[in-house]
Amino acid sequence: GDSVTQMEGPVTLSEEAFLTINCTYTATGYPSLFWYVQYPGEGLQLLLKATKADDKGSNKGFEATYRKETTSFHLEKGSVQVSDSAVYFCALSRVAGGGNKLTFGTGTQLKVEL
């Protein structure tokens, strides 16, 4: 079945550091790929998505490229801020039964310090 593997956290960075959170997936066919972010005490929010190979999703300075050859969707940001501290979830989605089913990774906590 489908699965998503992402790097364990917590990841602790200084403000303005470069961020990479690795995500790889196992799935048949051509799923869509997502990054969701969860700020403390809140629900998940979509950060970015990519629906086909070589697509790049971007939002709020974050980027991720759908690499089918390596089955990866790594999240990157050039300069993190304290306000980026949150838990980041990689997920894949496929259409099933009339809706889309999300399969999530376990989440990576990011802590950004001054």
Add this chain to the structure above:
Amino acid sequence: NAGVTQTPKFQVLKTGQSMTLQCAQDMNHEYMSWYRQDPGMGLRLIHYSVGAGITDQGEVPNGYNVSRSTTEDFPLRLLSAAPSQTSVYFCASSSGQGLETQYFGPGTRLLVL
């Protein structure tokens, strides 16, 4: 739009008690789903619905019931709570026709003693 709303925010139950977690959305979305979030395990799909009157099981459905009598509401019922159901529960919705973004509620934190 309020988006996806969930009540209560926090609940403590004793083993064997029953309760209903409420979920509502005002975006006229056909697709709604329930997830549970446990440490180190990400989010796992419990049940989902592709429209009023239609529900199906997800990855971890045991111990939970759902129904969908209206487009707006998708309650999750625990008939006899167990400590293993201690978790954070999230409801989500999407327009459902393909791979549209799912919108999540703020979550309900449930503790079963």
